[in-house]
Amino acid sequence: MAERKVVKFPKGSSDTDVANGGGGGHNDGMEARVAKLEAIAETTRDKIAGVETRLAVIEKTMATKADVSEVKAYVSEAKNSIIIWVVSAIILAQVVPGIIKAFRPDPPAAPQMIMVAPPAAAPVAQAPQKK
Known part of the structure; x- marks a missing residue:
């Protein structure tokens, strides 16, 4: 395991003043920072509510295990039917x-x-030759 290294705060930091009860009571704009965090928390709450609403809609329309197994059975049946048709067509084309x-x-x-x-042509009689 890795060793944990602890670093102490240097003396005179605000953390030391708070631990000793010092600091003079100044909040250094704490109210403005808290107001900003509250506004962020409010918008975050609205966004989470929107996500929950969308998730509820998705859950209503989502397929169940029964739906998935029904589709698997249908696809398997269709696949077998296609195989039978193709083999039959090939056999018929040959036979x-x-x-x-x-x-x-x-x-x-x-x-x-x-x-x-x-x-055969009949021999032609030759006429006597005159001398």
């Missing part, structure tokens, strides 16, 4: 196209083109 493909009738076969070669 539905396969089901549609499995039950879709095969498209009709495209008509086949038959290529027919043009008939």
Whole structure:
């Protein structure tokens, strides 16, 4: 522990005069200082009264433990519901196209083109050549 250091007041201070009953009876503006402290105390009392009023309003509207636990249960239920919806949507997005493909009738076969070669050209008779 830290040691406590005691310092004595020097002789001739006002504290010594008061302890010995001296001081000559002067209050050095004590009434003005007390009046100032009383004014501060009055404004402080008004401010504390305002704080107490606001605190009373806050306490009336403040959530209780039951309210908080009710909200926690609601959030938990909502979270579970969202998870179920997301998982269901993912599964459906993967499964539905396969089901549609499995039950879709095969498209009709495209008509086949038959290529027919043009008939061979008949040899052209050459006219006799004149000599």
